[in-house]
Amino acid sequence: MSTSQKHRNFVAEPMGEKPVTDLAGVGEVLGKRLITAGYDKAYIVLGQFLVLKRNQELFQEWMKDTCQANSKQSADCYQCLHDWCEEFL
Amino acid sequence: MADINSLTDAELRTKLVEYGFPIMPITGTTRKVLVKKLKILMENKNDGRRSLGRYSSEEESDNEVTTKNRRVTMPAPSLQTRAGRSSMILKNESKVKVTPPKETVELKHSVKTTPRLLSASPSDEFDTGSDSEPETNKSIKTLPRFNKSFSPIQTNSSPTQYSTYSSSEDPALDRLNEIRSRLSLGFDRPSYVSTPNKENIEVPFLSNFTRRLSQISASNIKKPDYDYKNDIIKEHDTNGAGSYARSNLLGRPTRYTRDVNHDYYTNNIKRNNLIPLILVGVACLFFVVVGIMYYGMRNDTCALDTTGYFIPRCGSMPEAIPGFNCVEDGDIENAIRLMQFIKPELVKRAVSYACNDALIKPFLTETEVINLQNVATGQDIRHVQKQLQDLEVLMYKNPDWGIFMVKTDDGNDLTEEQIITDMKSLEAYKTKKSAGLAVLHPDLPLHCRLYNKINAIFNSLVVLSGIFATLYVGNVAYKYWVNYHRSKKDEVIDMVRRIIDVLESNNQEGDDFLVINHVRDMILPLKNRLQMAKIWDEAVKFINEHESRVRTEVQIVQGEPFEVWRWLGNANLSGSARSKTWQGQAFETQVGSVNSLPCSPTPCLKIRGMMDDNDRNLHSIREAVLSKCAHQCRILHCIVDNTSKCIYLKCADQNDAAIAYRNLHGWWYSGHLVTVKYLRLERYMQRFPDSPVSGPPFLKSITPATDWSS
16 A cells, blocks of 8 residues: 555654654644644644554444544544654654 | 343353353443354354354355354365365366265265364465464454465365275265275375264363353352353463464364373374483493402402312322423422411502502512412421422412412512513523412402502593693694784785885875885884894885885985885876765756756655765764755754665755756766756655754755856
């Protein structure tokens, strides 16, 4: 499966202070919802991702819960964080 | 169901553990998700295992979540998903794939075994794969991979397994064949058939245990830490033992049987070890018995038998000569009495000769015997002589007495050769007074025999070690000799090299030749000169014979003829030493040319092509780079990387980098074309985190900058 440019960009370097919308699968709408829920930076989402022990099912469930992401979006986001962790964690 | 939402965090966690879910931090953000998860788990539990399996199969098959499968003991649904997927891959197998779900409805128990049989070896492979993963906690993640890698194997193996009925079209016949094949499989591998039972035992045990845990924690909610710790440990155990056990239910029974096998194996080892031990024991016993018997036999043969002597009586022989080949009847008793008297004396002497004192004679001469007997019994000497004569005759007839006549004139050391073999030669020795009686092989006491043996062993050891010592010394001497020659050769070669260096440099200075003795005086210090004279001679000889670039001739130097060396040089090699300098530009890199970018993207540069493979002088290269461009631009950091054969350059800003780029790119340096690339600042910082971020100070070259652009 080929990854999106956004995914590659995100995985290429440490996330630093990147906004949450830089995550693959998180667009403007989802980003707004996440920011409203308090997840304004990518690293906060990463924290949630880690707290859920990188469990894909639970993470996707949480995405769905928090910002009504569909399964494609949440899977992209999961893959993005997962690959980032592989690289930098 | 409604009370789940009102559970405390601790209760929720225990509940999840009870349903075989890995422990997870319950926070405000995760609680909602976990509660949902618990609901699903409880629902599935109530619905029975199949619905759970179906749930997991409804998910995206590649992203199947392990935790759900953990409770699933029946593989049929997941097989269904596999079958569905694989049917896309291989159309002609669709018949095979359709059958397993059908079986699950009708024959629940036995169907389980067949897919497990198929999965046994692939899951094992998977197991080792996941163990080698660096992160142990990846069980969740590894599942999709497993499914991916697993499904082709499954589809490949299924046609062979089901081949008996896949060819048939009739479903009834299918079922019949399938039962038949299952029966045969069951007979072939009974261990696999037994696995479902074990599994059934295992699962209730697990849930009982966790239920009890939950009860404890519910009643004792004040101090739940301990229980959770237990839970965590338990979780980790299952994690470690079989990351794939949870990741795929198919792997589970195989793991179980393997454990059983392991127990059986260890038991077997114990039992198997016993038999060889017994065998070794019996063998030892046998040898001990043989040894004892042998020892006893030796003693028996040496014991003196007092009856049954072979006695040649003079009356019964035709050519009887008394005292030579026969004995008179009346003298037999006397002779035997004499024998019994002198035998202990002989044995005593032989023993003391062998053990204690080599000075004691191991034999008795005839006169000694006569004297002894005379002293002991007071008999007449002539009488005793007669007895001795008879005894000697009897001794020859009875060699089993162990008493022999020996020659005594060869010293004390008695051997078999010194036994006098017949009466005739005995007569000759008697006249020389050199015949004696001796016991050649007395029965020595144990300590004496041991002492003798050890002595013999020691002696042979001394001889052996002597041989080895001489061999070792010879070896060392040989090595030393070889080493000495090699070092000598090396010294000569080194000397030749130095001579050639001197000649070469002298030639560069303009002189054509050098007087040989002057070269020696240049190379060898005064105090070494005598010491090295031999090596010098060898080197001179070597140069005369094997060095084509040097010619030996006689020249008149200051009015005197001297032997000189003339450096002829080598046309082929003259250009080999490339000067380490900038040699000019290969192509145009000024602004506007196609070879340089219109604007510089980063302040960092990577310079290739300036280093040879065996370049040691990194500093000179750095200096060359700096002298080329440091006077025109501000350089923060410059480093020569020996491993990548590159030079990394960091300038103050992009414009400086552009200047450096144009100054370095496309130039010749010591015969190599230098190429420059821009490097991302992040990469540069990653590689050299210590490099300065801003200046001054800026780097300057030591040598004055030359204007190369002209």
